[in-house]
Amino acid sequence: xxxxxxxxxxxxxxxxxxxxxxxxxxxxxxxxxxxxxxxxxxxxxxxxxxxxxxxxxxxxxxxxxxxxxxxxxxxxxxxxxxxxxxxxxxxxxxxxxxxxxxxxxxxxxxxxxxxxxxxxxxxxxxxxxxxxxxxxxxxxxxxxxxxxxxxxxxxxxxxxxxxxxxxxxxxxxxxxxxxxxxxxxxxxxxxxxxxxxxxxxxxxxxxxxxxxxxxxxxxxxxxxxxxxxxxxxxxxxxxxxxxxxxxxxxxxxxxxxxxxxxxxxxxxxxxxxxxxxxxxxxxxxxxxxxxxxxxxxxxxxxxxxxxxxxxxxxxxxxxxxxxxxxxxxxxxxxxxxxxxxxxxxxxxxxxxxxxxxxxxxxxxxxxxxxxxxx
Numbered sequence: 258x259x260x261x262x263x264x265x266x267x268x269x270x271x272x273x274x275x276x277x278x279x280x281x282x283x284x285x286x287x288x289x290x291x292x293x294x295x296x297x298x299x300x301x302x303x304x305x306x307x308x309x310x311x312x313x314x315x316x317x318x319x320x321x322x323x324x325x326x327x328x329x330x331x332x333x334x335x336x337x338x339x340x341x342x343x344x345x346x347x348x349x350x351x352x353x354x355x356x357x358x359x360x361x362x363x364x365x366x367x368x369x370x371x372x373x374x375x376x377x378x379x380x381x382x383x384x385x386x387x388x389x390x391x392x393x394x395x396x397x398x399x400x401x402x403x404x405x406x407x408x409x410x411x412x413x414x415x416x417x418x419x420x421x422x423x424x425x426x427x428x429x430x431x432x433x434x435x436x437x438x439x440x441x442x443x444x445x446x447x448x449x450x451x452x453x454x455x456x457x458x459x460x461x462x463x464x465x466x467x468x469x470x471x472x473x474x475x476x477x478x479x480x481x482x483x484x485x486x487x488x489x490x491x492x493x494x495x496x497x498x499x500x501x502x503x504x505x506x507x508x509x510x511x512x513x514x515x516x517x518x519x520x521x522x523x524x525x526x527x528x529x530x531x532x533x534x535x536x537x538x539x540x541x542x543x544x545x546x547x548x549x550x551x552x553x554x555x556x557x558x559x560x561x562x563x564x565x566x567x568x569x570x571x572x573x574x575x576x577x578x579x580x581x582x583x584x585x586x587x588x589x590x591x592x593x594x595x596x597x598x599x600x601x602x603x604x605x606x607x608x609x610x611x612x613x614x615x616x617x618x619x620x621x622x623x624x625x626x627x628x629x630x631x
Contacts, residue, residue: 282363305338436610446602448610520613
């Protein structure tokens, strides 16, 4: 499976697709209301097939709902059912049930086997209308689903999922293995002795972001000026996100070109966000690992994740002595056993590399899964 993303040309006929997304949002909220009412009356979960059958009857008498294709409506019901199943399974872990969404903020609808047709070149037929898109790459393989997605700026994108996509094998073996330690001071510390500093795109753009946010909050609600200020604020956030994502892709390719096996410590991102908040969000550790796994899978490299409870920072790499406590403010420490002076991050990276290399072939190696849009 592979996901491809294309941007639709801006055109007045795109208003129809935005109306379809709004109608899908209304159907979604109605399904959520039915789920809650059914559970309140009967104390049971509403079956997905019964919900689809009921929505199909209601759709016959509502012309606005008929803008959304039957398969798109079925997909809405299936997504809600999947979200409720996840909630019932993991509600003790803080997972919340799906809730109502503002129609203006509803993002997408999905078509499966029918409702669209690629006409060749950069044209696609959705319903009875023909649209043009930026054809940045050829679509190979079997088409599975097509999702029309709306961004906060009102731009429309095609998200195409294909099966059997042929990707050329990239062979570049270096025979090297390295361990990496994430940190707040340095983004990555490598066991080879170098550090990679994070540009901190959010922190460097805070002044522009604050200015755009103030301009938005000062405008009268419902006015045209407020909508323009909102779009400007969204552009600031998108610029930060795009710069960070571009840096992640370049860094992922650089690391996978240097090493065949990359070892990391499993991160508790939610716990880190509770402790350091905006700093962790600015680093975007989870997004980087997702991109790195995709690049590693494409190049045939391996990603190893070690046990999150392994004391990589408190264990002396030279003699293996483990400290009882090591405060976060201590960046360098002397081993009481062998008297070697250890840098906190470099020592952790060396230990991660050692533990990761010992698990090669045991089953802790996770081949990356291509689960992101490219």
